[in-house]
Each structure stands twice: as structure tokens, then as C-alpha cells.
Amino acid sequence: MSDVTLQEPYPDVPTGRPSIRPESWWSVKRQAIKAHKHAYILMAPYMLLFGMFTVLPVIMSIVISFTYFNMLEFPKFIGWQNYSKLFLEDDIFLIAVKNTLLFAAITGPLSYLACFIFAWIINDLRPKLRAFMTLVFYAPSISGNVYFIWLMIFSGDRYGIANGLLINWGIILEPIQWLKTEAYILAIIILVQLWLSLGTGFLAFIAGLQTVNKTLYEAGAVDGVKNRWQELWFITLPSMKPQLMFGAVIQLTSSFAVADVSIYLAGFPSVNYAAETIVTHLMDFGTIRFEMGFASAIATVLFMLMVGTNLIVQRLLRRVGE
Amino acid sequence: MNFTIQLRKKRVNRSFAGSFMLFAFLAVAGAFMALPLVYAINAAFKPLDEIFLFPPTLFVRNPTMSNFVDLIALLGNSWVPFSRYIFNTVFITGMGVAGHVILASAAAYPLAKFNFPGKTLLFTTVVLSLMFTPQVTAIPNYMIMSWIGFIDTYWAVIVPAFAFPLGLYLMKQFMEQIPDALIEAAKIDGASEYRIFWQIIMPNVKPAWMTLIILLFQLLWGTDGNGFIYSEQLKTLHYASSQIIQGGIARAGVGAAVALILMSVPITLFVFSQSRIIETMATSGLKD
Numbered sequence: 001m002s003d004v005t006l007q008e009p010y011p012d013v014p015t016g017r018p019s020i021r022p023e024s025w026w027s028v029k030r031q032a033i034k035a036h037k038h039a040y041i042l043m044a045p046y047m048l049l050f051g052m053f054t055v056l057p058v059i060m061s062i063v064i065s066f067t068y069f070n071m072l073e074f075p076k077f078i079g080w081q082n083y084s085k086l087f088l089e090d091d092i093f094l095i096a097v098k099n100t101l102l103f104a105a106i107t108g109p110l111s112y113l114a115c116f117i118f119a120w121i122i123n124d125l126r127p128k129l130r131a132f133m134t135l136v137f138y139a140p141s142i143s144g145n146v147y148f149i150w151l152m153i154f155s156g157d158r159y160g161i162a163n164g165l166l167i168n169w170g171i172i173l174e175p176i177q178w179l180k181t182e183a184y185i186l187a188i189i190i191l192v193q194l195w196l197s198l199g200t201g202f203l204a205f206i207a208g209l210q211t212v213n214k215t216l217y218e219a220g221a222v223d224g225v226k227n228r229w230q231e232l233w234f235i236t237l238p239s240m241k242p243q244l245m246f247g248a249v250i251q252l253t254s255s256f257a258v259a260d261v262s263i264y265l266a267g268f269p270s271v272n273y274a275a276e277t278i279v280t281h282l283m284d285f286g287t288i289r290f291e292m293g294f295a296s297a298i299a300t301v302l303f304m305l306m307v308g309t310n311l312i313v314q315r316l317l318r319r320v321g322e
Numbered sequence: 323m324n325f326t327i328q329l330r331k332k333r334v335n336r337s338f339a340g341s342f343m344l345f346a347f348l349a350v351a352g353a354f355m356a357l358p359l360v361y362a363i364n365a366a367f368k369p370l371d372e373i374f375l376f377p378p379t380l381f382v383r384n385p386t387m388s389n390f391v392d393l394i395a396l397l398g399n400s401w402v403p404f405s406r407y408i409f410n411t412v413f414i415t416g417m418g419v420a421g422h423v424i425l426a427s428a429a430a431y432p433l434a435k436f437n438f439p440g441k442t443l444l445f446t447t448v449v450l451s452l453m454f455t456p457q458v459t460a461i462p463n464y465m466i467m468s469w470i471g472f473i474d475t476y477w478a479v480i481v482p483a484f485a486f487p488l489g490l491y492l493m494k495q496f497m498e499q500i501p502d503a504l505i506e507a508a509k510i511d512g513a514s515e516y517r518i519f520w521q522i523i524m525p526n527v528k529p530a531w532m533t534l535i536i537l538l539f540q541l542l543w544g545t546d547g548n549g550f551i552y553s554e555q556l557k558t559l560h561y562a563s564s565q566i567i568q569g570g571i572a573r574a575g576v577g578a579a580v581a582l583i584l585m586s587v588p589i590t591l592f593v594f595s596q597s598r599i600i601e602t603m604a605t606s607g608l609k610d
């Protein structure tokens with residue numbers, strides 16, 4: 001790829017009549033745009049919708065976060081007030097931030113590791129068994145809202161599965177109110193979240209492992225790679241860097257967005273806000289109290305947190321193996 | 323003798339103890355992943371007294387179809403005919419998936435194969451949008467939906483799904499591996515760019531279609547209307563089923579039956595398309 005600078009920037013542009021004076025940057029661009037008219041036409045429908053439902057809302061959200069807005073009156077500019085209120089006066093927001101970071105710090109890396117480790121072990125299986133185990137691990141994440149099962153498992157009476165088994169084995173005498181006890185709520189949500197988290201990133205790893213060049217392993221064995229751990233470290237991981245980075249984005253982003261599971265299992269609001277996350281806090285102000293300016297400030301903080309963390313992690317991962 | 327040689331040939335650097343340990347770990351983890359689903363499947367066939375047996379059992383002892391019979395009876399009584407919920411979900415899923423595959427592929431082709439001004443900016447924006455979840459944009463999205471009159475219509479769910487960023491990303495990565503020579507040859511034969519896209523590129527990215535289909539399918543199949551749909555006759559199957567599941571103890575069996583029906587569809591779809599999805603995912607990597 002070192003000769004890339006020798007190429008013209010847009011090689012398939014027709015040059016047209018040779019002009020006497022050197023062409024300006026803009027006219028070169030305009031020609032390039034004209035030559036690729038079909039590209040823009042093909043992209044137009046998608047990009048229009050993408051701009052309308054993804055890019056524009058992000059910009060609007062940032063703008064609205066500096067206003068007082070209740071959906072009835074025209075938004076009123078109030079500067080940083082929403083943010084100062086959020087961080088200085090809103091105690092529950094701080095609980096939400098703490099819980100979200102806790103969820104993200106635990107489920108993010110854990111689910112990422114789980115995705116990789118299971119994909120790695122599965123990759124050593126024979127094809128039929130490999131397809132079956134892939135299904136077993138991937139199924140929870142695609143089966144929709146079956147996490148109601150966990151409500152049956154952690155139900156507070158003695159018919160709940162966890163309570164039933166523990167009582168039957170004589171470990172506890174009285175049923176535990178799992179989802180009404182602050183100490184258990186977070187752990188249970190993390191458990192369920194992990195159960196649901198082997199999704200797209202997991203598939204990307206399964207696929208990535210299958211594309212690692214097999215001759216590299218043989219060459220490695222000749223060069224003195226002695227066991228599977230060295231093979232993993234020196235050959236597999238460096239060969240899979242692109243998939244590792246993609247998987248990181250997928251796993252991290254979803255680890256910040258814990259809300260559905262929390263609301264479903266712990267209720268909304270949860271006992272003493274034990275399961276309040278930034279997203280549930282956002283829903284509280286956006287869909288119940290209609291303080292849209294304030295809710296947008298929460299959304300903007302969440303946006304910065306997600307994108308910022310992702311960019312940092314990308315930078316770190318890029319360095320792995322260099 | 324033959325057997326040992328085959329084993330040794332299969333893979334270098336694999337100790338028996340290590341394999342045993344790792345596969346044991348995989349089996350335990352697999353059980354953790356599978357047991358809740360196995361329980362859910364069995365619960366759908368349990369008579370009510372067996373669901374609330376103490377101590378709880380995993381497998382059904384006297385399988386019965388009564389939960390499904392009750393479900394049908396319950397559906398007959400609902401205010402909106404249940405077929406309407408099914409139609410709503412099938413319509414939203416079908417339209418959304420079809421539109422997404424076509425629009426995302428059309429946008430992915432130029433991004434993968436041409437070098438035009440603005441390409442880097444557009445693709446970087448798409449990658450950035452993978453880094454946050456839709457909750458961030460929920461409030462402005464509601465405002466936009468009401469400006470364009472999409473509130474309380476199917477379109478509020480369908481149209482944004484067309485522009486689902488992960489689909490475009492995966493499709494673009496997959497298209498990059500189509501040889502340029504194929505496109506060049508078609509160009510020499512006089513095909514227009516649109517014809518090349520439709521007749522050369524699209525048939526060659528079928529594995530990626532399947533991937534986009536299953537990713538969007540699971541998203542739309544499980545939608546509850548995203549807060550945009552209010553009319554009872556427009557509500558989705560997922561909404562109706564969560565009403566049933568929340569019906570309490572008396573409905574526990576029916577709830578399990580409904581959940582089984584709902585989850586069997588995406589899982590079946592995945593079973594039949596797994597190899598093609600893995601093929602697409604091989605190209606999913608983020609490059610520097």
C-alpha cells in the first residue's frame with residue numbers, strides 16, 4: 001500500500017480537456033462529485049433516513065439540552081443550567097451514573113471476554129458440534145424477551161426456582177425476596193445481562209477465528225510455539241484484531257444501555273433506586289415528567305459517555321500486538 | 323493406530339488435559355446458557371399444577387397441550403382479534419427487513435467500491451453511530467416523528483429501521499471482498515452502475531442479506547412499537563404477549579406457551595442461516 005500516494009486521488013475521474021492553468025481544488029472536487037453521481041444517488045435514500053433518524057436527533061438532543069423545554073412552550077435557552085442541576089442537585093442521577101458505570105465496568109469487559117473465550121473454545125470443536133454450541137450460546141440474545149424466565153427463577157415466593165431449590169437443599173429456610181432486596185438486585189441484573197450478551201460480537205469472533213490462516217499455526221509450531229496459550233497469544237489474537245475491535249464496540253455500547261432488563265426485573269422505579277440507570281433516569285424525565293431539556297442533558301451525557309469510552313478503547317486495542 | 327494418527331494430524335499444540343478442562347468449562351457455561359431456555363420450553367407443556375410444583379422441576383412429566391388450547395381460547399376473547407397482532411408484527415417485520423436490505427445494500431455498494439468525495443466522512447459517521455444506542459436519540463426522534471406525522475402508524479417503527487447502521491456497516495465490509503474485476507467486466511459490457519449493483523453485486527452478497535435479515539428480524543420481531551404506537555389495533559404481537567405474560571399466576575402456562583411461539587421463530591431462522599451469517603461476520607472487522 002506504499003504506492004498509494006502515487007495514485008491520483010480519484011483515479012476513475014475522466015480527465016476531460018487538458019486545461020492550461022492548474023485546476024483549483026474545488027473544481028477537481030466538483031468533477032469527482034459529478035463523475036460519481038450514481039454513487040450519491042444509490043446512497044441517497046439510506047443517508048437521508050440515516051441523517052433524519054440518527055444524525056439530526058443527536059444534534060437536536062445536544063441543542064435542546066441547553067434549553068428549558070416542556071413540549072408545550074417554545075424552548076427557552078438557559079445555558080448550562082440543566083447540566084449543573086444534573087450533577088449538583090440531582091442525587092438520583094448520581095446513583096444512576098454510579099449504577100451505569102458499575103454495569104458497564106462489569107458486563108462490558110466480562111461479556112467481551114466471555115464472547116471471545118467461548119468462541120475460542122467452540123472453534124476447536126468439530127463442525128457439527130460447533131454449529132450446535134454456537135446456537136446454544138447465541139440463542140438467548142435472539143430469543144427476544146424471554147428474560148421473563150428469570151422473573152420465574154428469582155420470584156420472591158417459595159415457588160420461585162432459586163428459592164425452591166435452595167429451600168429444598170436446606171441452604172435457606174425462608175424464601176428470599178431477590179428482586180426487592182437492594183443487595184441482590186444489581187448482581188441479578190448483571191447475571192441476566194451477561195446471559196443476554198453473547199450476540200453479534202460473539203458471532204464476529206466465531207467467524208474471525210475461522211478465518212485465521214491455518215498455515216500460520218503450522219508455521220508457529222515449527223517456530224517453537226509450544227501450547228495452545230502461546231498459540232492464542234502470538235498467532236490467534238494478532239490475526240483477529242479487526243474483529244476484536246468490532247466486538248469491543250458492540251459489547252461496550254450495549255453494556256451502557258442497561259434498562260429493559262432492569263425495568264422488567266426490578267421495576268420502575270426500583271426499590272430505593274437500586275437499579276436506576278442513566279437510561280431509566282432519562283425515561284423518567286422524558287416520558288413521565290416531560291422535562292425535555294433536562295432529559296436531553298441526560299441523553300447528551302450518555303452519548304458522550306458511550307462514544308468517549310468506545311473511542312478510548314479503540315485506541316487501546318489498536319496498540320495491542322504492536 | 324489409524325485413529326491416533328488422525329488425532330495427531332488434526333491439530334498441533336493441543337494437550338489432552340487442557341482440552342478436557344476447557345471443554346468441561348464450555349459444558350458448564352453452555353448449561354447456564356441453555357437451562358433457562360430449556361425450562362421455558364418445558365414450561366409451555368406443563369399443566370398448571372406442575373409449573374408450581376415444589377421443589378421445581380426442569381423437565382415436564384405429563385406433557386399437555388392445554389396451555390396452547392387456553393391460549394387460543396384467550397385470544398378468541400380479546401378485544402382486538404389476535405390475528406391482527408400477528409399481522410401487525412409480520413407487516414412491520416417484513417416491510418422493515420425488505421426495505422433495510424435494499425437501501426443498506428444500495429448505500430454499501432458505493433462505500434465499498436468507489437472513492438468519492440465525502441466517503442470517509444459518511445462512513446466514519448456510520449461507525450460512530452454504532453457507538454451509541456437508540457435511547458440517546460429517543461426524545462428528538464419522537465419530535466421528528468410527530469412533525470412528519472408518523473406517530474401512531476406502522477411507519478414510525480418501519481422507516482427508521484431502514485437506516486439501521488449495523489446493517490450498512492456489515493454489508494459494506496462484505497462487499498469489499500467482491501473482486502473489482504467483476505465490476506470492471508460488467509462495465510466493459512456496457513452495464514450501468516445501477517444495473518451492476520442490482521444484477522452483479524446483489525446476487526453476490528446473498529450471505530450478507532441473511533445476516534442483515536436476521537439482525538433486523540430479531541429487532542423488529544420483538545418491537546413493542548417503541549412508544550410510537552397507541553392504537554390497540556396497531557399494536558404488535560410482542561406487546562400482546564407481554565400483556566398475557568403479565569397476567570399473573572393463572573396465566574403462567576399460557577405465558578410460557580406464547581413465549582415459546584415467539585422465540586421459536588428467530589431461533590429457527592438462525593439455525594437455517596448460521597453458516598451464511600458466519601461467512602458475513604468474517605468480514606466484520608474494524609480496520610485502522
